[in-house]
Amino acid sequence: xxxxxxxxxxxxxxxxxxxxxxxxxxxxxxxxxxxxxxxxxxxxxxxxxxxxxxxxxxxxxxxxxxxxxxxxxxxxxxxxxxxxxxxxxxxxxxxxxxxxxxxxxxxxxxxxxxxxxxxxxxxxxxxxxxxxxxxxxxxxxxxxxxxxxxxxxxxxxxxxxxxxxxxxxxxxxxxxxxxxxxxxxxxxxxxxxxxxxxxxxxxxxxxxxxxxxxxxxxxxxxxxxxxxxxxxxxxxxxxxxxxxxxxxxxxxxxxxxxxxxxxxxxxxxxxxxxxxxxxxxxxxxxxxxxxxxxxxxxxxxxxxxxxxxxxxxxxxxxxxxxxxxxxxxxxxxxxxxxxxxxxxxxxxxxxxxxxxxxxxxxxxxxxxxxxxxxxxxxxxxxxxxxxxxxxxxxxxxxxxxxxxxxxxxxxxxxxxxxxxxxxxxxxxxxxxxxxxxxxxxxxxxxxxxxxxxxxxxxxxxxxxxxxxxxxxxxxxxxxxxxxxxxxxxxxxxxx
Numbered sequence: 001x002x003x004x005x006x007x008x009x010x011x012x013x014x015x016x017x018x019x020x021x022x023x024x025x026x027x028x029x030x031x032x033x034x035x036x037x038x039x040x041x042x043x044x045x046x047x048x049x050x051x052x053x054x055x056x057x058x059x060x061x062x063x064x065x066x067x068x069x070x071x072x073x074x075x076x077x078x079x080x081x082x083x084x085x086x087x088x089x090x091x092x093x094x095x096x097x098x099x100x101x102x103x104x105x106x107x108x109x110x111x112x113x114x115x116x117x118x119x120x121x122x123x124x125x126x127x128x129x130x131x132x133x134x135x136x137x138x139x140x141x142x143x144x145x146x147x148x149x150x151x152x153x154x155x156x157x158x159x160x161x162x163x164x165x166x167x168x169x170x171x172x173x174x175x176x177x178x179x180x181x182x183x184x185x186x187x188x189x190x191x192x193x194x195x196x197x198x199x200x201x202x203x204x205x206x207x208x209x210x211x212x213x214x215x216x217x218x219x220x221x222x223x224x225x226x227x228x229x230x231x232x233x234x235x236x237x238x239x240x241x242x243x244x245x246x247x248x249x250x251x252x253x254x255x256x257x258x259x260x261x262x263x264x265x266x267x268x269x270x271x272x273x274x275x276x277x278x279x280x281x282x283x284x285x286x287x288x289x290x291x292x293x294x295x296x297x298x299x300x301x302x303x304x305x306x307x308x309x310x311x312x313x314x315x316x317x318x319x320x321x322x323x324x325x326x327x328x329x330x331x332x333x334x335x336x337x338x339x340x341x342x343x344x345x346x347x348x349x350x351x352x353x354x355x356x357x358x359x360x361x362x363x364x365x366x367x368x369x370x371x372x373x374x375x376x377x378x379x380x381x382x383x384x385x386x387x388x389x390x391x392x393x394x395x396x397x398x399x400x401x402x403x404x405x406x407x408x409x410x411x412x413x414x415x416x417x418x419x420x421x422x423x424x425x426x427x428x429x430x431x432x433x434x435x436x437x438x439x440x441x442x443x444x445x446x447x448x449x450x451x452x453x454x455x456x457x458x459x460x461x462x463x464x465x466x467x468x469x470x471x472x473x474x475x476x477x478x479x480x481x482x483x484x485x486x487x488x489x490x491x492x493x494x495x
Contacts, residue, residue, distance in 0.1 A: 025181070025184035025227070025228040025229050026184070026228030026229065026354070027177075027181075027228050027354040027355050027356055027494075028176070028177045028180035028181060028184070028225055028226065028227055028228055028354070028355045029225065029226045029228070029230075029352040029353065029354050029355070030173070030223060030224075030225055030226075030352060030353050030355065030462070030466070030493075031118075031119035031120075031121070031224040031225060031226050031352055032115045032116075032118040032119035032223070032224045032466070033115060033221065033222070033223045033224075033459055033460075033462045033463035033466055034111050034112075034114035034115035034118060034221065034222050034223075034463060035111060035219060035220070035221045035456070035459070035460045035463050036107045036108070036110035036111035036114065036219065036220045036221070036222075037079040037107070037218075037219045037220075037450070038079045038080055038081045038082075038103065038107065038218050038219070039079075040079060040080045040081070040082065040083050040084075041077055041078070041079050041080075042077065042078060042080060042084060043076065043077055044070055044071075044073065044075050044076060044077070044078070044214070045070070046084070047070075047078060047084070047213065047214075048066065048067065048070045048213070048214065050084045050087075050088060051200065051202060051213045052066050052205065052210070052213075055203065055205050056205060062205065065210075066205075066210045066214075069207075069210050069211055069214050070210075070214040072423065073211075073214040073215050073422065073423065073451075074420075074422065074423035074426075074444065074447050074448060075214065075215060075217075075447060075448060075451045075452075076448045076449065077448075077449060077450075077451075078197075078216075078217035078218070078450060078451040079217055079218050079219055079450060080197045080217070080218050081099065081100070081103035081107075081195045081197060081198060081218045082099055082103070082197075082198070086099075087197060087198070087200075088202065090198070092377075093376065093377055096136075096198045096199070097136050097137055097198075099195075099198055100135065100136030100137075100138075100195050100198050101136065101138055103195055103218070104133065104136060104138070104142055104193045104195060104220070105142065105145055105146060105149075107193055107218075107219065107220035108131070108142055108143075108146055108191050108193045108220050108222075109146055109149055109150060110220070111191060111193075111220040111221055111222035112129075112146065112150055112189055112191055112222045113150065114222070115189065115222035115223060115224045116189070116222075116224060118224075119224035119226075121187055121224055122151075123150045123151035123152050124151060124152070124153050125187050126152055126153070126156055126187050126188070126189050127156065127157060127183065127186035127187055127188060128156070128157045128158075128159070128176065128179055128183075128186065128187075128188040128189070129143045129147070129152065129156055129157070129158055129159075129188070129189045129190075129191065130143070130158075130159045130160075130161065130172050130175065130176055130188065130189070130190045130191070131143035131158075131159075131160050131161065131190075131191045131192075131193070132160075132161040132162070132164060132168040132169070132171075132172050132190070132191070132192045132193075132455045133162065133192070133193045133194060133455070134162060134163060134164065134165045134168065134194065134454060134455065135193075135194045135195045135196050135198060135199050135379065135454065136195060136198065141158070141160035142160065142191065142193060143158050143160060143191060144158060144160075146191075159175075161175075163484065164455065164483055164484065164485075164487075165370065165454055165455065165483040165484045166370075166419055166421060166452070166454050166455060166457070166481055166482065166483035166484075167419070167455070167481045167482055167483025167484070167485070167487055167488065167489050168192060168454070168455035168481075168483065169190075169192050169221070169419065169455045169456060169457065169458040169459045169462075169481055170419065170458050170479055170480060170481035170489035170490070170491055171360070171481070171483075171489045172190040172192065172223075172455070173190060173223065173225070173355070173358075173479065173491055174355075174358035174360065174489055174491050176188045176190050176225050177225065177355040177358060177491070178358070180225060180226070180227040180228070181227075181228075183227055184227035184228040184229040184230070185227050185229045185230055186227045186230065187224065187225070187226055187227070187230060188224075188225045188226075188227075189222060189223070189224055189225075190222065190223045190225065190459070191220065191221075191222045192220065192221050192222075192453075192454075192455040192456040192459055193219075193220040193456065194218065194219065194220070194453050194454035194455055194456050195218045196212070196216035196217060196218060196451075196452070196453070196454055197216070197217070197218050198218075199212075199216075199379040199381070200212060200213050200216075201377060201380055201381075204380065208381050208382065208383040209380070209381055211381075211383060211422075212381040212383065215422055215451055215452045216451055216452045216453070216454065217450050217451030217452065217453055218453070219450060219453045219456050219460070220456055221453070221456040221459035221460050221463065222459070223459055223462065225355075226352070228354075351470065353466075353477060353493040353494065353495050354493065354494045354495075355491060355492070355493060356406070356476075356492045356493065356494050357402075357405075357406060357491075357492040358489070358490065358491050358492070359398070359402045359489070359490040360487065360488075360489055360490075361394075361395075361398050361487060361488045361489075361490075362485050362486075362487045363390065363394060363485070363486045363487065363488075366390070366485065366486035367485070367486070368382065368384065369382075369384040369386055369387060369390065369484075369486040370382060370383055370384065370387065370483065370484045370485075370486060387421065387422075387424075387425055387482070387486075388422075388424040388425050388427070388428040389428075390482070390486060391421075391425050391428040391429055391432070391482065392428040392429075392431065392432045393432075394488075395428075395429065395432070395480070395482060395488050396428075396429070396432035396433050398488060398490065399433060399478070399480065399490060400433070402490050402492065403478070403492075406476075406492060408476055410433045410434065410435065412476055413476050413477060413478050414471045414472075414475035414476060414477060414495075415465055415471055415475065415476075415477035415478070415493070415495070416435065416439045416440055416443070416477070416478055416480075417442070417443075417458060417461050417462050417465050417477060417478065417479040417480070417493075418440050418443045418458070418461065418479075418480055418481070419443070419457050419458040419461070419480065419481035419482065420443045420444065420446050420447035420452055420457050420458075420461065421452060421481075421482060422447070422452065423444075423447070425482075426440055426443055426444060426447070429480075442461045442464040442465055443461050445464060446460045446461050446464060455483075457481075458479065458480075458481045462479065465477075470495055471495045472495070473495060474494060474495065475494070475495045476492065476493065476494055477492075477493035477494070477495060478490065478491070478492060478493065479491040479493060
């Protein structure tokens with residue numbers, strides 16, 4: 001008996017030491033983010049015509065309504081996995097899902113390879129891979145099919161997620177962070193692949209489907225995350241006082257020599273001989289510079305911030321019309337300013353954003369707000385007009401409460417990484433939190449260039465954020481998204 005007791009005491013002591021080690025480990029960090037996009041790029045008006053010409057005559061009241069929805073979607077161009085003419089020819093869900101599998105694996109592989117390269121991580125160092133998708137079905141799941149192609153270890157842990165939709169990018173980061181807190185010496189990869197165009201119902205002229213055909217695009221995104229004890233994995237000194245490595249990184253745009261370059265993490269299918277900078281195949285003529293995501297030479301390390309300075313200018317928010325307060329349903333929530341104690345930068349950290357805390361919120365009686373009706377023709381979109389109202393009245397309250405729990409208010413947040421659900425949702429988040437007009441600039445840019453990529457969108461916004469000069473060490477950031485459930489995920493970051 002005494003021997004058993006002694007053994008039990010020893011195990012308890014080991015558990016205590018292990019718990020202490022976990023409590024003292026630094027938070028998980030985001031090492032890189034990359035986006036992979038299909039080569040077929042179309043302007044908004046081309047996509048609308050392709051989906052409604054057969055059913056809505058030009059000049060008819062319903063056609064004009066569809067055109068207004070398209071014009072107000074905040075989208076300029078979108079990438080599609082297959083050409084429009086081939087998309088129209090898909091006769092069944094079986095054909096659409098076969099196209100999904102082919103494109104999803106190709107895009108997913110490109111996104112993960114680029115994210116790993118930019119993080120300085122080899123595939124055999126990855127301990128966990130999480131995949132998320134809601135626009136196609138794959139059993140075995142995507143990450144299982146990609147494991148050998150990528151060179152992942154045979155003992156890599158896998159978690160496929162399905163059903164979270166637009167919130168899955170943020171939820172994936174949050175759940176991976178949970179894992180890395182328990183395993184702080186490990187490396188994880190999150191992969192999101194969404195081919196929304198393959199779900200569009202060509203014979204459905206409902207408002208929800210017209211909105212979907214005006215808003216959603218195709219793409220993949222991958223994020224590499226490091227456990228808190230995994231130091232220097234990217235091959236550089238990530239102390240806040242250390243300058244960035246000389247990477248030759250540029251932002252997306254035209255250089256002095258007129259060559260179009262990719263921003264860090266961008267990866268667009270290269271079509272040789274297309275005649276368009278970066279190999280982009282633009283449908284039609286007269287493509288505008290900057291209207292599509294570009295490919296190009298290796299642009300450097302997405303997670304290596306440049307010179308110090310805020311990534312987004314967050315001026316003090318204007319007071320609400322009712323004088324402030326934090327009542328539920330208020331047009332604006334301007335809480336009393338609080339201390340930022342508890343979010344001071346940890347020693348030796350600053351270049352890569354740390355994941356300080358996460359919060360999940362599932363709203364009751366909202367199952368019919370967003371999702372799929374799944375039938376013989378595939379995925380039929382369910383989308384309520386209540387989404388902006390939920391964002392305005394409930395998400396804003398949750399954000400305020402989450403920040404307050406960490407001694408923060410919205411004006412303390414230097415970087416906002418928000419899923420681009422649509423212009424009304426973006427406006428609702430901006431207005432309800434009294435954010436500066438520039439706070440969600442990367443969100444609007446992503447929506448304009450790519451449309452809504454469902455789970456991959458917030459990861460593209462993250463990529464755009466990481467490509468900018470880093471904020472001062474210790475600056476709080478907030479990554480957030482909403483999706484089917486109806487639910488929200490919040491991720492508190494610290495640079």
